[in-house]
Amino acid sequence: MTANATSGGALAHRLEPAASGPGETRAGYPLHPLVIIALLLWLVNDHLLKEVYPGWWTGKLSDIAGLAVFPLIPYAAADLWRERRGLPPPAATTLLAWIAVTGLAMVAIKTFGPAAGAYRWGLGAVQWPLRVLRSWSLVGLRPVHLTQDPTDLLALPALLVPWCVARAPSRPQRTRFGA
Numbered sequence: 001m002t003a004n005a006t007s008g009g010a011l012a013h014r015l016e017p018a019a020s021g022p023g024e025t026r027a028g029y030p031l032h033p034l035v036i037i038a039l040l041l042w043l044v045n046d047h048l049l050k051e052v053y054p055g056w057w058t059g060k061l062s063d064i065a066g067l068a069v070f071p072l073i074p075y076a077a078a079d080l081w082r083e084r085r086g087l088p089p090p091a092a093t094t095l096l097a098w099i100a101v102t103g104l105a106m107v108a109i110k111t112f113g114p115a116a117g118a119y120r121w122g123l124g125a126v127q128w129p130l131r132v133l134r135s136w137s138l139v140g141l142r143p144v145h146l147t148q149d150p151t152d153l154l155a156l157p158a159l160l161v162p163w164c165v166a167r168a169p170s171r172p173q174r175t176r177f178g179a
Contacts, residue, residue, distance in 0.1 A: 029166045030076050038068040038161065059147060063155035067106065071098040071162040095166055099159050107153060109146070116148045 029035065042065035050058045075098050078090045108115035120143035128141050 029168075030072055032165045034161055034165055035069055035072060038065040041065045042069065056151075059149060059152060060155055063106070063152045064158040067102060067155055067158035068161035071095065071102045071159065072166060074098050075162070075166060092167060095163065099162060103156055103159050106156065110148055110152050111150055113148070116146055117143075120144050120146050 041061060045058055045061045045065065049061070075090060075095045078094060082088065082090060105115075105119075109119045110116070121141075124141060124143040127144065128139075131139050
């Protein structure tokens with residue numbers, strides 16, 4: 001806890017210590033070992049295992065990893081934005097909302113054709129610039145491959161990971177980047 005003098009001479013107490021330099025943040029939960037493992041699993045599975053061992057399990061691994069990581073991305077962005085403005089961390093309800101939106105999107109994509117189509121074309125549009133850079137030519141926009149499998153909803157309990165990681169009382173309050 002630090003004390004800062006205000007214009008009235010009184011001391012204002014802050015629960016969060018002030019950042020001591022660039023690259024320091026209280027949003028250290030994206031670097032939690034579970035999150036790092038999920039990201040690595042997601043990358044290895046999508047870029048290697050699905051090609052070498054295509055099947056039911058590789059599809060589920062991607063879903064589990066994605067659900068474990070995705071809600072933390074906008075939550076961490078909001079946390080960093082608020083920290084830069086001297087505001088407290090986002091409320092737990094903000095994280096809960098991102099978890100709910102992620103889960104509802106997963107249900108819609110896996111069970112409702114138009115939602116699956118929007119996802120395929122939307123992700124294709126996001127990946128398009130990378131495809132252009134990789135091919136060194138102007139390639140056409142195309143949708144990504146998606147297997148619309150309702151059994152992928154078995155991965156929904158993975159949404160507990162972001163809640164446990166970000167809200168754990170023992171999580172580090174500060175992570176130093178670029179030290």
